[in-house]
Amino acid sequence: MEQHSIIICIALAIVVTNLIRLIPMACIKGPIRHRFVRSFLYYVPYVTLAVMTFPDMILTPPSLTTGIAALTAGIAAAWMRLGLLPVAAICSLITYFLNSSGI
Amino acid sequence: MMRTPAIQGLRDGTPIAMGYFAVAFSLGIIAVKAGLTAPLGFISSAFTRASAGEYGTYMLIAAGATYAEIAAMCLVTNLRYMLMSAALSQKIAPGTSWVHRMLMAACITDEVFGISVAWPGYTPPAYTYAAALISTLFWASGCAMGIMAGSLLPETMVTALSMSLYGMFLAIIIPPARKDRNVLGALVVSIVLSGLAAAAPVVGEWSSGMRTVVLTILISAAAAWLKPVKDENDGAA
Numbered sequence: 001m002e003q004h005s006i007i008i009c010i011a012l013a014i015v016v017t018n019l020i021r022l023i024p025m026a027c028i029k030g031p032i033r034h035r036f037v038r039s040f041l042y043y044v045p046y047v048t049l050a051v052m053t054f055p056d057m058i059l060t061p062p063s064l065t066t067g068i069a070a071l072t073a074g075i076a077a078a079w080m081r082l083g084l085l086p087v088a089a090i091c092s093l094i095t096y097f098l099n100s101s102g103i
Numbered sequence: 104m105m106r107t108p109a110i111q112g113l114r115d116g117t118p119i120a121m122g123y124f125a126v127a128f129s130l131g132i133i134a135v136k137a138g139l140t141a142p143l144g145f146i147s148s149a150f151t152r153a154s155a156g157e158y159g160t161y162m163l164i165a166a167g168a169t170y171a172e173i174a175a176m177c178l179v180t181n182l183r184y185m186l187m188s189a190a191l192s193q194k195i196a197p198g199t200s201w202v203h204r205m206l207m208a209a210c211i212t213d214e215v216f217g218i219s220v221a222w223p224g225y226t227p228p229a230y231t232y233a234a235a236l237i238s239t240l241f242w243a244s245g246c247a248m249g250i251m252a253g254s255l256l257p258e259t260m261v262t263a264l265s266m267s268l269y270g271m272f273l274a275i276i277i278p279p280a281r282k283d284r285n286v287l288g289a290l291v292v293s294i295v296l297s298g299l300a301a302a303a304p305v306v307g308e309w310s311s312g313m314r315t316v317v318l319t320i321l322i323s324a325a326a327a328w329l330k331p332v333k334d335e336n337d338g339a340a
Contacts, residue, residue: 006137006138006139006143006164007143008170009160009163009164009170009173010139010143010146010147010151010160010164012170012173012174012177013147013151013156013157013160013173013177014147014150014151016174016177016178016181017151017152017153017156017177017181017184018150018151018209020177020178020181020182020184020185020188021181021184021185021187021188021208021209021211022188022205022208022209023185023188024185024186024188024189024192024208025188025189025191025192025204025205025207025208026204026205026208028188028189028192035331035332036327036328036331038331038332039326039327039328039330039331039332040323040324040327041182041183041185041186042186042327042332043285043286043289043322043323043326043327044179044182044183044186044319044323045182045183045186045275045276046276046279046280046286046289046290046293047289047290047293047318047319047322047323047326048155048179048180048182048183048315048319049155049272049275049276050272050276050289050290050293050294050297051293051296051297051314051315051318051319051322052155052158052159052180052272052311052315053269053272053273053276054293054294054297054298055297055298055301056269056311057266057269060262060265060266060269061262061266062262070266070269070270071269071273074269074270074273074274075273075277077270077273077274078270078273078274078276078277078278079277079278079281081278081281082274083122083274084122084126084214084271084274084275085118085121085122085125087270087271087273087274088122088125088126088267088268088270088271088274089125089267089270090270091266091267091269091270091273092129092263092264092266092267092270093263095262095263095266096259096260096262096263099259099262099263100259
């Protein structure tokens, strides 16, 4: 892709992302009442991130075994509420060691 | 008096900034595939400040996607910020100027929102600004560093680092699934359908961004219809 269209893509991402942040603040005077809207917004973050993580995460390393091991360890670490940095580090380290030991 | 919340914000923002730097570094490695230069990555990350949204955007740029796909991807991956913005609006003292309200909304990321709403009583704008400032600085420089140094690292290390982004996603979605069985159910369904969709004949041909958008809307709508949320005041994710 050409340089100028990359810039348009990024400008588009910046505008859309920030409008999402600003619009509710500008519009909402009280709490959201509509039950379906609230429920939909409640589930969206989890579903999006789950869909983006799987199957891409297990397909990223050269071997499926490594990917599955990193995913499993990451889920376990996150389940134990280890926090953003430790969970990210665990996934990286497992991938690095399994990958460089040729598994 | 105004300095206390700002200093507190810097202090609380520091561990977030550390985590952001590491994750943004691996985001930078992905941004290289989309053809971003370090200055462009810095600007993009400083003003977008959205892990999943930026990741999705760079993947789409690398795949040569259309502007509509990129806009749709940003909308869906960042839809949670709408909820956070709505929740944060309840945490701002009445009478606060419109400029402060808008600036605080612009500061929202998962973590900055998290600490801002955790402030007892009305959140002072300076607290949110300080936390957002330090974390954004590290987020943007991490991305720029990833773009510059990513190409110098051996392939095994680049692969390992790009897995950290998925690790961060897991750290965001798994703990709430422990508390809420409906979230757990939605996650299991998402993983199964996403795996099937990637392998399916027609849907598998779509770009992964398109699949993300469609699956998110379908699964979230189904979950909202089958298992609506209960409490009025429990909106924040």
